Amino acid sequence: MTDRYASFVQTGAGRTLVKRLGLPDPPRLRRHTPGDPLVPGPVLLGSSTGGRLAEPVGKVLTAAGVELVDPAAATDATARFAALVYDATGITDSTELRQLYDFFHPQARALLPSGRVIVLGTPPAECGSPREATAQRALEGLTRSIGKEFGRGVTAQLVYVTKDGDAGTPVSLESTLRFLLSGRSAYVSGQVIRVGAGTATAPADWDRPLDGQVVLVTGAARGIGAALARVLARDGATVVALDIPAAGDELAAVANEVGGSAVQLDLTAPDAPTRLAQHLASRHGRVDVVVHNAGITRDKTLGRMDADRWDSVIDVNLSSQERINDVLLERDLIPAGGRIVSVSSIAGIAGNRGQTNYATSKAGVIGLVDSLSPVLRERGISLNAVAPGFIETRLTARIPLMIREAGRRMNSMAQGGLPVDVAETIGWLSWPASGAVSGNVVRVCGQSLLGA
Amino acid sequence: MTDRYASFVQTGAGRTLVKRLGLPDPPRLRRHTPGDPLVPGPVLLGSSTGGRLAEPVGKVLTAAGVELVDPAAATDATARFAALVYDATGITDSTELRQLYDFFHPQARALLPSGRVIVLGTPPAECGSPREATAQRALEGLTRSIGKEFGRGVTAQLVYVTKDGDAGTPVSLESTLRFLLSGRSAYVSGQVIRVGAGTATAPADWDRPLDGQVVLVTGAARGIGAALARVLARDGATVVALDIPAAGDELAAVANEVGGSAVQLDLTAPDAPTRLAQHLASRHGRVDVVVHNAGITRDKTLGRMDADRWDSVIDVNLSSQERINDVLLERDLIPAGGRIVSVSSIAGIAGNRGQTNYATSKAGVIGLVDSLSPVLRERGISLNAVAPGFIETRLTARIPLMIREAGRRMNSMAQGGLPVDVAETIGWLSWPASGAVSGNVVRVCGQSLLGA
Numbered sequence: 001m002t003d004r005y006a007s008f009v010q011t012g013a014g015r016t017l018v019k020r021l022g023l024p025d026p027p028r029l030r031r032h033t034p035g036d037p038l039v040p041g042p043v044l045l046g047s048s049t050g051g052r053l054a055e056p057v058g059k060v061l062t063a064a065g066v067e068l069v070d071p072a073a074a075t076d077a078t079a080r081f082a083a084l085v086y087d088a089t090g091i092t093d094s095t096e097l098r099q100l101y102d103f104f105h106p107q108a109r110a111l112l113p114s115g116r117v118i119v120l121g122t123p124p125a126e127c128g129s130p131r132e133a134t135a136q137r138a139l140e141g142l143t144r145s146i147g148k149e150f151g152r153g154v155t156a157q158l159v160y161v162t163k164d165g166d167a168g169t170p171v172s173l174e175s176t177l178r179f180l181l182s183g184r185s186a187y188v189s190g191q192v193i194r195v196g197a198g199t200a201t202a203p204a205d206w207d208r209p210l211d212g213q214v215v216l217v218t219g220a221a222r223g224i225g226a227a228l229a230r231v232l233a234r235d236g237a238t239v240v241a242l243d244i245p246a247a248g249d250e251l252a253a254v255a256n257e258v259g260g261s262a263v264q265l266d267l268t269a270p271d272a273p274t275r276l277a278q279h280l281a282s283r284h285g286r287v288d289v290v291v292h293n294a295g296i297t298r299d300k301t302l303g304r305m306d307a308d309r310w311d312s313v314i315d316v317n318l319s320s321q322e323r324i325n326d327v328l329l330e331r332d333l334i335p336a337g338g339r340i341v342s343v344s345s346i347a348g349i350a351g352n353r354g355q356t357n358y359a360t361s362k363a364g365v366i367g368l369v370d371s372l373s374p375v376l377r378e379r380g381i382s383l384n385a386v387a388p389g390f391i392e393t394r395l396t397a398r399i400p401l402m403i404r405e406a407g408r409r410m411n412s413m414a415q416g417g418l419p420v421d422v423a424e425t426i427g428w429l430s431w432p433a434s435g436a437v438s439g440n441v442v443r444v445c446g447q448s449l450l451g452a
Numbered sequence: 453m454t455d456r457y458a459s460f461v462q463t464g465a466g467r468t469l470v471k472r473l474g475l476p477d478p479p480r481l482r483r484h485t486p487g488d489p490l491v492p493g494p495v496l497l498g499s500s501t502g503g504r505l506a507e508p509v510g511k512v513l514t515a516a517g518v519e520l521v522d523p524a525a526a527t528d529a530t531a532r533f534a535a536l537v538y539d540a541t542g543i544t545d546s547t548e549l550r551q552l553y554d555f556f557h558p559q560a561r562a563l564l565p566s567g568r569v570i571v572l573g574t575p576p577a578e579c580g581s582p583r584e585a586t587a588q589r590a591l592e593g594l595t596r597s598i599g600k601e602f603g604r605g606v607t608a609q610l611v612y613v614t615k616d617g618d619a620g621t622p623v624s625l626e627s628t629l630r631f632l633l634s635g636r637s638a639y640v641s642g643q644v645i646r647v648g649a650g651t652a653t654a655p656a657d658w659d660r661p662l663d664g665q666v667v668l669v670t671g672a673a674r675g676i677g678a679a680l681a682r683v684l685a686r687d688g689a690t691v692v693a694l695d696i697p698a699a700g701d702e703l704a705a706v707a708n709e710v711g712g713s714a715v716q717l718d719l720t721a722p723d724a725p726t727r728l729a730q731h732l733a734s735r736h737g738r739v740d741v742v743v744h745n746a747g748i749t750r751d752k753t754l755g756r757m758d759a760d761r762w763d764s765v766i767d768v769n770l771s772s773q774e775r776i777n778d779v780l781l782e783r784d785l786i787p788a789g790g791r792i793v794s795v796s797s798i799a800g801i802a803g804n805r806g807q808t809n810y811a812t813s814k815a816g817v818i819g820l821v822d823s824l825s826p827v828l829r830e831r832g833i834s835l836n837a838v839a840p841g842f843i844e845t846r847l848t849a850r851i852p853l854m855i856r857e858a859g860r861r862m863n864s865m866a867q868g869g870l871p872v873d874v875a876e877t878i879g880w881l882s883w884p885a886s887g888a889v890s891g892n893v894v895r896v897c898g899q900s901l902l903g904a
Contacts (some may be wrong), residue, residue: 052880073851084694094766094771094774094813094816095766095767095768095771097766098759098766101754101757101762101809104754104808105754105755105762107516108755109755109756124819124822124823125822127823129823130823130824130827131774133776133819133823134770134816134819134823134824135816135821136819137820137823138770138812138815138816138819139812139815139816140803140815140904141800141803141808141810141811141814141816142803142811142812142815143803143811144803144805144811144815144904145754145799145804145805145806145812146754146803147803148805148810149753149754149805150807151575152466169667171778190803190904218867266461281474294895301560301601302553302557302560302597302598302601303552303560303561305557307550307553310550310557314546314547314549314550314736315547317608318546318586318590319546322546322583347593347597349644349903350596350901351593351595351599353597353601354554356593356594356597356598356601357553358593359594359597360593360594360597361546361590362593363589363591363594364546364549364586364589364591364593366589367576367585367586367587367588367589367590368582368586369577370585371581371582371589372582372586375582398782429858442855449802449901449902449903449904450901450902451801451901451902452592452596452642452903452904
């Protein structure tokens, strides 16, 4: 569970050794504590010529109490920023990509530790010409490279904002900007996030963005699920914590801790969806947020895998999610403004040796998001997934040392993530304010080198 | 240029050391030589219940002289296959994914070295329900895991075949099946390939699939470009080899070797597109295939990068491709049935430290494919890209030893690819028979671990 190397490099002797031997240098990441200011310093906000988002973004950030600096006024070479935010939506041809260089080159070393780079673009599919779509798609190469290059806990993201509907207005963008600028996104980097059309509702208090929401968390007894229950409750949610009967004691402890309720249920039982629906209907009359976090691994190479390992993993990790969604949606228990968040995995993106069953199930979760999110959008419900990378849990603590060290270091943060990092990301996707964010698969992997 | 370790592990002493120390074990890959049979052994062809592709695929392969085996008849546990081909289009729900296990589990160790796994599916966006789309998307987790698990030079791909038009008929599918089964695809694994609607023309002789085609190769003087000229000429093409005047001698040597012509031209010159168009028009009256292979790197971290490094990389690698396409298309020099193939890079997918300029340009190439291919489809022209991973060239030979070794081994083949591997892949995309393959970005990376 603990990364002793990461602690060691923060000591005097550790720092000396890291420098002398050129060892990986995992920084201490800025994480969120309620009451924190959104950013620990000023934000440089720039725009390409004709960009449509710099103005609404400037309004959002100013209203949020952020000190904004204009690039034309940033002449002090010693100035340090908490974030570099750039509106690239004005770039309509590859020859105009030079504006990115002009903004980022002079400020490449001006970011504070755990600083943020956010580039805003137009979804290539919405662009008016192949030339514009090409230039907008090129942005991804820049942000992914910056994420690998800047180090010191700096994250870099590309946010594609639709031209349609009311996105591009402050209320649609605000939840995503707040998540990405804050310590909540400590372990999210190198991602492409799409903000589309959809109804977003700003909270009365951004420190309690889930106030009044009824949230179901499956697999809540331990690990990421337990962290989820805590983060969602901290943010104002009423948590319904679900796990298998065998985990009943741990589940009860989590539910008590967060002031929520516990449901003992085997999700693979044929009557599980209806029993769950009945419970939610009778206790709360609805469920605003469903987080499909329950998942299992049964690793074996395919030639040595018995059929039960295949079947159980597919059923728990994928088919049961489908059955539960269908029953909850049929019975109208998820109201307009509702959220569904599924947990996928980078194994579902990249595949993994010994995990044909697990990777198939987790790739299916991505298919679920892709195919069901457009259908749910019409009902005002969002559907997204997170794909965790190397997260420090009891499971990863059992991985042999050298493989564990490789997994921990092979990402832009040079360390594993914490369950809370996954929980914060799911939290953001669950907020009423995130209604314009749907159909995304967001990796929580510190920009792991592993990919597809 | 040479991978001495890969040669060493083929020796007696090498094999002993690899086994004792658990070192990486790069297999000798099966590569294509004209006259080779398509596969060096029988092919097991299976189908999910109701699959629509097993029958046309069976016809194609039988006509190509392949010995097909039915899974029901594969009772001999010692039988070895050159390929396992599975039609998964009948799977319409996650609960039916079990059929994959039933087919692959008993045969997981039955593949010959450099064997092939090909799973055929329906594009999720064309599926009739979210359930079906989810199950079809799940296939990707299986094939990517198999690619990482099977070893010994085995490759695994997922081929999504449209329900529309005449795809699914033998002629549309044949070029892709032949490429994937043959040694031409030695270093392509873990890919998702889409076969859509489009006119495909089978060649008179599959050993000369480019007979009579006029092909332009930019950056042809050395490395991948020179390998390209050789492979395309071997396959029957008339090659127009282009490079900068400074590379004139090497270019002339390549052009002479392949019986083609040489064009000395700086692609970034303002009049380059029109001069090139005039040359092609006067010499050939057309160009059937355009391969945008010319590319440069000018690596520096963003803070240390001068503006010229940014501008030149974007211009050579991206903007010049756009300008040339536009002029050749305006002047109707690329006829219906024409092909454009661009060279991207895994750096354009995953980003890379010190390569913000290069990664931006190569991500732009992906945008070019995404945005322009639907427009060109209406003219009967296909547009695809390849994204090479670690390829053994003069450039990679200059990388420091330890980094080079990491790059070489961090893929499912445990070795770098050869320029010919990229060339064979571009060749396949260039064939008149590949008209149904458009809008793809195919990695030639041995299923590199690096991704996005």
